[in-house]
Amino acid sequence: MTQSSEISRGVSPNLKTGVLAATQGEKQGVVVDTRERILNAAELWFSQGGFYGTSLSKVAEAVSIKKPSLLHHFPSKEKLYGAVLERVALGLLQSIKQVNNSGMDDRQRITAFLESYYSWGRKDPQQAVLLLREMLDNPARAATANNWYLAPFIEEAVAIIKCGQENGAFKPVNPLAFIYNMIGAQHYFIVSLPTLKQILSARDYKDLLKQQRLNVMDIVQQQLFIREE
Numbered sequence: 335m336t337q338s339s340e341i342s343r344g345v346s347p348n349l350k351t352g353v354l355a356a357t358q359g360e361k362q363g364v365v366v367d368t369r370e371r372i373l374n375a376a377e378l379w380f381s382q383g384g385f386y387g388t389s390l391s392k393v394a395e396a397v398s399i400k401k402p403s404l405l406h407h408f409p410s411k412e413k414l415y416g417a418v419l420e421r422v423a424l425g426l427l428q429s430i431k432q433v434n435n436s437g438m439d440d441r442q443r444i445t446a447f448l449e450s451y452y453s454w455g456r457k458d459p460q461q462a463v464l465l466l467r468e469m470l471d472n473p474a475r476a477a478t479a480n481n482w483y484l485a486p487f488i489e490e491a492v493a494i495i496k497c498g499q500e501n502g503a504f505k506p507v508n509p510l511a512f513i514y515n516m517i518g519a520q521h522y523f524i525v526s527l528p529t530l531k532q533i534l535s536a537r538d539y540k541d542l543l544k545q546q547r548l549n550v551m552d553i554v555q556q557q558l559f560i561r562e563e
């Protein structure tokens with residue numbers, strides 16, 4: 335099938351390649367069970383089209399199984415979407431718990447957390463896009479949502495700020511507002527990088543990556559850190 339025919343069917347060639355790579359672990363010498371392959375394919379489809387733009391039939395086709403077989407693992411699209419979000423959230427939670435259990439001081443912990451969040455987004459950009467789409471799509475489903483998978487992750491991040499304030503290292507900012515603003519800015523920057531890379535010269539793009547991270551730390555130092563005497 336040609337690239338143009340893929341586009342006419344509403345399938346991004348890049349997405350097609352990503353789905354195949356995510357669902358064919360066996361061919362690379364890695365045994366991946368069916369449930370994991372479904373989650374891999376669903377993550378890519380949901381990041382591309384959001385909750386409403388993804389069908390179970392597309393996911394099943396990507397994994398080379400029938401839709402009833404997919405429903406055996408995930409009884410509904412809501413269940414599948416929730417499992418994808420949960421997997422992403424657990425990965426973020428594990429990362430921040432490693433930071434919080436590292437024995438670093440308060441300043442080092444907030445710095446390490448922001449660095450790890452940035453590294454996550456660069457390593458798994460489709461997950462970053464997925465979470466951004468969740469923020470855009472979610473208002474229509476928020477009233478009936480039973481699980482907020484990112485809540486424990488946000489709580490761990492807020493705890494870093496509260497602990498630093500209790501220890502006299504951080505200014506009396508609103509912990510939740512500060513964390514949300516910092517990760518929100520980094521998140522948007524990460525998902526916009528593919529577009530920025532096309533717009534900017536290679537040199538300007540490289541300078542942008544460096545300057546953005548310096549700007550993040552400058553904000554942290556100016557707005558959060560209490561100056562040591």
